[in-house]
Amino acid sequence: xxxxxxxxxxxxxxxxxxxxxxxxxxxxxxxxxxxxxxxxxxxxxxxxxxxxxxxxxxxxxxxxxxxxxxxxxxxxxxxxxxxxxxxxxxxxxxxxxxxxxxxxxxxxxxxxxxxxxxxxx
Amino acid sequence: xxxxxxxxxxxxxxxxxxxxxxxxxxxxxxxxxxxxxxxxxxxxxxxxxxxxxxxxxxxxxxxxxxxxxxxxxxxxxxxxxxxxxxxxxxxxxxxxxxxxxxxxxxx
Numbered sequence: 001x002x003x004x005x006x007x008x009x010x011x012x013x014x015x016x017x018x019x020x021x022x023x024x025x026x027x028x029x030x031x032x033x034x035x036x037x038x039x040x041x042x043x044x045x046x047x048x049x050x051x052x053x054x055x056x057x058x059x060x061x062x063x064x065x066x067x068x069x070x071x072x073x074x075x076x077x078x079x080x081x082x083x084x085x086x087x088x089x090x091x092x093x094x095x096x097x098x099x100x101x102x103x104x105x106x107x108x109x110x111x112x113x114x115x116x117x118x119x120x121x
Numbered sequence: 122x123x124x125x126x127x128x129x130x131x132x133x134x135x136x137x138x139x140x141x142x143x144x145x146x147x148x149x150x151x152x153x154x155x156x157x158x159x160x161x162x163x164x165x166x167x168x169x170x171x172x173x174x175x176x177x178x179x180x181x182x183x184x185x186x187x188x189x190x191x192x193x194x195x196x197x198x199x200x201x202x203x204x205x206x207x208x209x210x211x212x213x214x215x216x217x218x219x220x221x222x223x224x225x226x227x228x
Binding site for chain 1: 122151152154156158163164165166169170175205207209211214215216217218219220221222
């Protein structure tokens with residue numbers, strides 16, 4: 001069974017750094033990409049970027065390139081999303097999910113439970 | 122880069138058929154996917170590759186594609202189908218894009 005378990009909610013101040021995590025079961029990391037999706041309060045889903053834990057290759061949406069960093073440690077089957085300097089506009093729920101490709105096309109098939117990040121002074 | 126356009130809302134009575142559209146210039150060349158998201162929950166994939174249904178998704182959910190528009194159809198809508206629905210497609214570089222989402226209200 002594929003499981004993606006995300007780290008808990010965070011409350012941070014503007015300017016602080018943050019790294020949230022997404023731990024996957026073996027099947028969710030072996031030969032798959034892992035991606036991140038933002039959902040701001042009351043808003044829709046936004047595709048942020050993906051990483052292939054096998055070699056740490058990353059792809060970012062232009063909207064998020066340079067704003068966040070996606071990384072992974074395949075030895076502990078964990079992916080990360082990090083900010084160096086948070087802004088109030090980073091307040092959102094962040095989901096990790098497995099990104100499928102190949103003959104089934106590019107999409108997210110299994111999702112984590114989401115991590116709420118609140119940035120407020 | 123391209124956008125996917127969905128209607129903000131669709132309303133339907135129980136037992137009727139709901140249709141949610143998603144338009145985008147790349148859709149003739151790229152597959153579309155549909156996700157259902159209920160309040161406080163993570164999204165769930167309900168349609169992949171335009172019209173395929175994942176295991177465990179009820180048969181009343183179906184998808185179709187015609188030119189630059191893909192359509193999610195829910196036949197015999199039930200109260201439990203009330204949710205936000207998002208289409209998603211991909212660019213040729215394996216990055217993705219979501220539509221703005223459609224709120225389905227079951228009257």
